[in-house]
Amino acid sequence: MLPFALPVDVALARPVATFPSGEGVSLEPKWDGWRALLRTGPDSRVFSRHGTDLTRAMADVARTAASLPEAVLDGELLAITDDGQVSFALLQSRAGKGPRPGAGFSVVFVAFDLLATGREGADLRARTYLERRDRMLILLEGAPAAISPTPATGDNDGALAWVGSLGGAIEGVVAKPVDRPYLPRYSAGWTKWRRRHTTDAVITGITAAANPSQQAAVLAQPDGGGRLRPVGVSLPLAAALRRELAPLLRPVGDRLAELPGTVGGLPGSPPITYQPVVPEVVVELLTDQERPEFGRYRHRPRIARRRADLTPDLLSPGGS
Missing domain, CATH: 3.30.470.30 (DNA ligase/mRNA capping enzyme)
Incomplete structure (x- = not known):
């Protein structure tokens, strides 16, 4: 027993x-x-x-x-x-x-x-x-x-x-x-x-959060046809990074959008509500996967920095 x-x-x-x-x-x-x-x-x-x-x-x-x-x-x-x-x-x-x-x-x-x-x-x-x-x-x-x-x-x-x-x-x-x-x-x-990998992605939205310290970025990478597809939601943005990104992110419309909870690496979670932005800001990610599996990252990536030297059209599939 x-x-x-x-x-x-x-x-x-x-x-x-x-x-x-x-x-x-x-x-x-x-x-x-x-x-x-x-x-x-x-x-x-x-x-x-x-x-x-x-x-x-x-x-x-x-x-x-x-x-x-x-x-x-x-x-x-x-x-x-x-x-x-x-x-x-x-x-x-x-x-x-x-x-x-x-x-x-x-x-x-x-x-x-x-x-x-x-x-x-x-x-x-x-x-x-x-x-x-x-x-x-x-x-x-x-x-x-x-x-x-x-x-x-x-x-x-x-x-x-x-x-x-x-x-x-x-x-x-x-x-x-x-x-x-x-x-x-x-x-x-x-x-x-x-082991961490670095890759690049485009910010397509900022999650809705009452506390700014909990805001995160909705991330996308081009697929084989060049279309941006959501691959994950970042960890909450650090204060310095929020200040840097705020003047660069241009909202699209005045309505919030939703993504399935699985996109944020949270199976069974409620949808992710976010403010869409013009997909023009590229950031470098730290991830524990070299590439997304089945269209998304397993764990929420951390944004390491903004890639001012890159535009979305320069990204290859998978952000590499």
Whole structure:
């Protein structure tokens, strides 16, 4: 019997700008998937990091987990196409639906922590990372390929070599102190680093916000035919950047427009309301994807600066 009920608060990794090297840490891939808790054993269940029960949507993962000893694993759900590519967008298509024959992809669970075992009724969260990982590797020895442990290393170069591999599925590196217990939210001391890419985009609108500090830019890039298509919504604009852009952005009309919440990287969110502007100001973005996937960026980009040397007609598809 498990020593606690699910869901529980998960440990979170704090973003850092520099690669998290150093002694006493274990380096793991930062996967581009859905964070999840997996209860293995006869009463197998799948929960999101926010506590949503995903068992129906991930029924194939739950069926596989039922063949393992009773335990609680922390990890990442990944959608893998039949030709071996990893796609976050396809993973989103599972939400609320479940496996479909002929979908062209399957979902796997990559485990990176063991929180409890049912055989002894042991809560392992107070144990060190090293002990938890050793016990997780024993638990998953000989497990089906659809549930596997994430790699880990103490070698900086080896960890950097992961980044960008598997079709971009590994978007960075997570560092975990080897002598720390598993604690909720940021208390565990985990950090995450993502490799950043630079690209260019055109501002086509400014989001409606009562507080100016929350205003963001609606971003577009040309498609293969040269037409501007929305690819995302930036992070809130810094005060200095707002002051620089304000006299350059010319409103189009006096009515607000809307875009689906997914354009802002927020699946299931309400539409994004914004003031359209003349698409003539080009900005440089910092993103964690080289190119948008399925027409948008996975995470909201940060605007690094205005590109006064560029006009929209000089951009190539994808902003490169």
